[in-house]
Amino acid sequence: MVKMKGGRAIVESVLRHGVDTIFGIPGGQTYELFDALYGRDNEVRLITSRSEQGAAYMAFGYARSTGKVGTFTVVPGPGVLNAGAALTTAYACNAPVLCLTGQVPSTGIGKGIGFLHDVPDQLGAVQRMTKWAARIDHPAHAPGAVAEAFRQLTTGRPGPVSLEMALDVMGQTAPVTLPEPEVPAEVLEPDPDLIAEAAALLGRAEKPLIFVGAGAIGAAEEVREIAEMLQAPVVSHRGGRGILSDRHYLSQTFPAGHRLWPEADVVLAIGTRLKYPRMHWGNDAALKVVHIDIDPMQLTRIAAPAVGLAGDAQATLRALIDGLGATNRRRDSEKDRLEALKAGLTKAFSDDIQPQIAYLDVLRGEMSDDAILVDEITQVGYASWYGFPVYAPRTLITSGYSGNLGYGLSTAVGVKIAHPERQVVSINGDGGFMYHCGELATVAKYNLDMVIIVFSDGAFTNVARAQTSRFGGRVVGTALQNPDFVKMAEAFGVAGRRAENPAELREALRAAFKAKGPMLIEVPIGETAFPWKYLLLPPVRGPKASAQPK
Template sequence: MEAMTGGEAIVATLKLVGIDTIFGIPGVHTGGFYDAIYAEPSIRHVMTRHEQGAAFMADGYARASGRVACLSTITGPGVTNAATGLGEARADSSPILHIASTLDPATHGHDVGELHELHDQSGVLQSIVGHHQLVHSIQEIPEAVIRAVQHMRTTRPGPASIEIPLALLTDHAPVNLPAAPLMPDLTPNPASITQAAQMLAQASCPVIYAGGGAMDAGTALVAIAERLRAPVLTTYTGKGAFPESHALSIGCKMRQDETAYDFLRSCDVALVVGCRLGHRTTDGGALPLPSQLIQIDIDASSIGHARKTTIGIEADASEALAALLEEDLGEPKDVDQHNVQRLRLNQGYSAANPDSALILEALRSVMPPDAVLVNDMTMVGYDAPKYFTLDHPRSFMFPNYFGTLGFSLPAAIGAQVACPGRTIVSISGDGGFLFTSEELATAVREQLPIIAIVSDDGLYAAIDRHQRRTFNDRTLDMRLTNPDFVKLAESYGMPGVAVSDPDSLARETQTAANRDGPSLIVYELSNRQTCQ
């Protein structure tokens, strides 16, 4: 055993489980942890300007790379500031290891008036994350970290929080570091695979619905689609799991798409891969998937939870699909390729913003095939699943379930940290951008070549539309008082430019992609409003 501080025990265990990057802000309460990071050159710390931004960066890092991200916060306000980002990560299944300091457990819930005291910090975290542990000794730290990481690797990914009393971060104790954890067995039950194969063999018109859990199963997903001749539809979070240029792709499911609904009503078996079939991915249960439904999910609690399942397969998506490919799946089905193409093109789609198609097609024309588009809750972002086609996994992000503003910029920063060789483009509305615009400072500090695009219409457009439709054209406080975004970028020492047409956007995006640091492009939408 080696004597270590609690901070050193955290760092040593992070190295053990393969985590080498931490997002956060140093604080008085986490000084012992940061002193240990200082002494370990293999650990990279990305200092942010707000804990919410740090949480979104960790989310973007995890989504772009598929690896477990790490977030550090202080007691109390650090935890509450990060809560929105952790909530988004829980909603969209992003694995984030959250290390939080806390006060002496003996004082918890007693309101003794200490600095950063939160009445029930553990309760706050337990309401947000998928796994939580409060440690009481330095010796517990390694097992706590390993347990949290294993939890994220063996069930539906999401944030896991470990609370460590701040005194332990600087105290010393003998620590026994366990061996590096083995990857868990995520193979499927053979009997379930055989049953699923028989159902697919007997199907006349199967369809595959792929969610975020299929993101790293692309090779097997393509193989089984081709073997069955089954069209593939993806969710927002599954966009990129199946190449959209493939002849069997019917694209990404858009809201209340009657064209897709008509097709799904003609199908007799659905193979659902890595999708919980929650409210957002089934239009509140209206999505007409076939009653014969095979659901593959790493998380047993998700199988049959939202929609009755005929056959449930608890397994990693790649493992389950590989096992299915070993079975007799019958003859390939007859597919109407003209109909598949019609579904993919979705000509009847009504765009959220009239400029969206031109903006997104302009970006697609100049962005590399493996570039990452990170969307915020904004009108152009709502249209991106339709107009921004892609063939590479982990190339599209959207805050789908939690639906929080301010996600895009910091998530893009995290994605760029994870994938330094890829082009990362963030799209935010002018409303959402100001939720986390201070993280431009982080992009400049780290010299990350992200391209931040702000679609400027001077309005909370989606809310304005909702209010007008719902309340007889009455609306309140929708127009925005914005800064000069170009000057804002320049004040951080980064280039900024305003454009108002797709050709200029494409040109400026190409220019920005050749820079070594961040760039800001403001796109002035044709329906732009001014504050009166």
């Protein structure tokens, strides 16, 4: 037991749980927490951002690209609410993000006195954006609260959590016991009877099909093994890209999954909601689903599966692989057929989705296999979900169903901080980039060796396209006034270049990867093809099925 202030009790506790990086901005209600970080550079990196939302997205990028807890700290009230968009993104993507925030004086919480940064029921608001949130009311309670936060972060379905402490409690000195972190909870094992039932279904299947989401990232080797046993294509939308390398013939994109959906008799869904196929592609009595998820609630949220397996993806797949040994039928290799499907769709993407695919081809050609691409809510970003080959898990970072415009640059900063030795490329539209362009100062301050691409067309293009199609061409509120992005970058101390076409982008990328330090590349881009053609896909099964595309 050691006497310490509440702010130090929080810091000591999170460091004992392995936190090595904290993103954030100091402020009146977190001074004590930051003081506890002073002189600890050999234990923890403090990355100061230029906005609370930026700090939170950096923690999100750190978490998504590593699987470790990403930690940020902000002031209460407007600070934590500014970070709310990133918390909801972390929730959508099942990312383990820890928010550490302050509070008004403990005697004034909930009384509406009007202390600086006071908001009604801050804890209640944050609880509705996170998996779990709590207030620490005494320094001695900090270690237990932090331990519970990490239990929530690392067991079951991952998600963001938050801890708050009033500013007077942060400054209060009291005896604090700092126990060693608890041993991680045992892996949730699946029900053996259900494993046998699932193995029998999959073993008899004539045309099995596998869908993977982010919940399968820790089971990449098992996914490959069971896919090869079943000769089953492996389909992913966003979160599961790269779990099976796109160089493997069984790895198929989301549009390929739509082509394969009508023929499937048993679908194995691993760590995915299976939302779009179930809700939009159609169902019938001949289709059986075996669903694996760490969160039992996900198994029946959209539709009840034939077999629902609540458990850790890796442990459940290992049990299922063992069970298949006795039940699996012999199937001919699907290599020729699936490689033809992949080649045909690759050509279709190139024919239909330009110039986005041309730019993505340049990126893939110049980036290393383990490089990390951080997308954005932009025309090139949408196309990357199916038009950018991914060779390893956690190398395509997206915002999932949250779809937050402007999240990309700050997220990419967090990714780069986590992976200083790897290439990191952030693709942005001009609309989204301006949300967080101030974080160029952070990029320059820490001399981050990363590439930032801004595709500039002077509009919120997705909105303008929808207005044109739905409202008879009445386009309103979507035109943008942009700065010279190259000059903007240079003003922040970041190298800038302009690339007018894919060939010039290739040259700029080569220069950026050869040089040390950050580079922003502005790419003026004209009219773009409709990327949703390969994402908003019609029913191909059941009574509402449309004609299957050739």
